[in-house]
Amino acid sequence: MISVRGLTKRYGSTAAVEDLSFDVAPGAVTGFLGPNGSGKSTTMRMIMGLDAPDAGQALVNGRPYAELAWPLREVGALLEARTYHPGRSASRHLRALAAGGGIPGARVDEVLRTVGLSEVAHRRAGTFSLGMAQRLGIAGALLGDPGVLLFDEPVNGLDPEGVRWIRDLMKGLAAEGRTVLVSSHLISEMALTADHLVVIGQGRLLADTSVAELTADG
Numbered sequence: 492m493i494s495v496r497g498l499t500k501r502y503g504s505t506a507a508v509e510d511l512s513f514d515v516a517p518g519a520v521t522g523f524l525g526p527n528g529s530g531k532s533t534t535m536r537m538i539m540g541l542d543a544p545d546a547g548q549a550l551v552n553g554r555p556y557a558e559l560a561w562p563l564r565e566v567g568a569l570l571e572a573r574t575y576h577p578g579r580s581a582s583r584h585l586r587a588l589a590a591g592g593g594i595p596g597a598r599v600d601e602v603l604r605t606v607g608l609s610e611v612a613h614r615r616a617g618t619f620s621l622g623m624a625q626r627l628g629i630a631g632a633l634l635g636d637p638g639v640l641l642f643d644e645p646v647n648g649l650d651p652e653g654v655r656w657i658r659d660l661m662k663g664l665a666a667e668g669r670t671v672l673v674s675s676h677l678i679s680e681m682a683l684t685a686d687h688l689v690v691i692g693q694g695r696l697l698a699d700t701s702v703a704e705l706t707a708d709g
């Protein structure tokens with residue numbers, strides 16, 4: 492699971508995230524909803540140990556990312572700023588990631604199959620369409636079979652088929668008992684995807700509620 496406690500991040504005089512606290516429970520898709528610039532990516536980057544908080548903590552399974560013994564086995568993320576070596580094939584990218592993360596190489600073929608990239612695994616990542624690059628990022632996130640998964644605006648720019656695929660994938664991961672946090676600025680997308688909603692505005696928590704509660708009569 493994920494626990495965010497009093498999390499705060501400032502860039503100069505801008506408070507990107509301000510005293511933010513929420514939990515993300517396993518077995519459900521939790522939507523992280525807020526307009527552009529509300530602090531969703533900054534929060535996810537802190538959960539993944541890519542940015543240091545100015546105050547508070549972001550914990551995965553009770554620990555900061557930097558203290559996880561085998562991070563890839565505990566948490567995987569599809570973040571907005573994905574960095575690929577464009578000259579590397581998809582399978583080489585994943586093999587390098589597996590080797591660095593203490594994950595058996597056989598997992599690479601498995602995750603390539605899961606995301607539907609087996610046929611193009613030998614192609615350079617730099618030649619991939621947005622949808623394929625997205626799938627490669629997801630393959631990386633799934634490589635360590637982690638119990639916690641983060642998706643930052645995963646449906647942006649995808650065609651309807653790609654959107655449906657990612658939505659079904661996230662629901663399947665939650666149904667397996669994993670903790671899934673997905674950000675979006677679109678309430679319409681969250682209504683179709685999430686079981687639970689964490690809503691933020693200007694870096695602050697606005698609501699933390701189940702979708703059933705939101706849509707219940709009376």
Ligand code: ADP
Nearest residue numbers: 502505507525526527528529530531532533534
């Ligand atoms: P969201 O993901 O909800 O669109 P972000 O977390 O990207 O929001 O941004 C939150 C705020 O922090 C915005 O005002 C953004 O401009 C600012 N911000 C994010 N990253 C940086 C950075 N590296 N340097 C300066 N300001 C940043």
Ligand code: ADP
Nearest residue numbers: 562563566567568569573574575588591631632
């Ligand atoms: P490098 O070999 O460039 O030093 P890293 O080990 O930091 O690389 O990461 C290699 C690639 O794996 C990067 O594209 C990074 O975004 C991705 N990556 C690292 N950790 C994770 C993770 N937990 N989930 C998904 N992708 C990850």
